[in-house]
């Protein structure tokens with residue numbers, strides 16, 4: 058949703074903007090072009106692989122890259138002596154590079170470890186979580202974060218299976234989940250999707266970080282600056298919608314969330330569930 062992002066951020070040469078979720082650097086590259094040599098993009102990602110790639114591929118552009126969570130933006134602005142920025146973008150979820158890296162467990166068919174961490178240096182991998190949680194805790198997690206109706210059945214099967222042989226790879230978990238969830242022709246997504254989403258949200262504390270960001274990021278904007286957030290599931294979108302409406306310093310720019318165009322959905326099927334919301338920091 059590059060066109061929509063740049064339209065709402067309304068970037069002008071010389072401005073300072075933040076890409077809080079650098080990923081493969083597609084958005085960041087365009088932001089850097091728009092701010093030009095007199096401006097600056099501050100690009101953050103928790104994933105050290107995304108940072109290393111950006112350092113190789115985006116060198117020479119006016120981009121300051123740092124491995125950090127977007128929640129740490131105030132700290133980073135302080136370090137670089139910046140008192141506020143003109144725009145902030147959060148494009149939540151996982152990147153195509155993470156999905157393609159078969160050593161990290163994001164792809165359901167991968168035989169690498171079921172890790173699912175954005176930052177492999179922090180927290181516990183998903184395989185450890187499913188080894189340690191009780192059946193009840195697993196069912197709750199899969200239900201709350203995956204909105205999965207068959208969560209109890211999946212949790213029961215994980216616990217039965219791990220007694221004889223622990224689950225270590227994405228492929229093993231995906232096969233187990235598929236055997237618990239009836240395939241639906243109405244929803245042609247892989248039936249393992251919701252369980253993987255739930256585990257990914259848990260190991261990365263995605264909702265906790267988003268909540269924190271929604272509290273602190275408006276303060277990082279200069280008056281008139283814009284915050285654009287693209288979310289990929291209703292748990293995130295509900296939080297964004299609520300804070301955008303309630304925050305006393307934000308004016309909602311998108312009355313309804315925007316989705317990708319038909320042609321973007323065709324070229325990038327993963328964009329189908331994307332919802333973009335934008336809000337502007339009030340001038341006074």
Ligand SMILES: C[S@@+](CC[C@H](N)C(=O)[O-])C[C@H]1O[C@@H](n2cnc3c(N)ncnc32)[C@H](O)[C@@H]1O
Pocket residue numbers: 077078079080081082083084085101102103104107125126127128148149150151152153175266
């Ligand atoms: C959908 S991708 C971003 C894609 C990017 N906009 C592009 O053009 O390629 C999301 C990225 O956000 C990163 N991420 C997730 N949570 C984060 C957080 N709390 N702080 C910083 N980065 C985060 C992930 O590691 C991933 O690389």
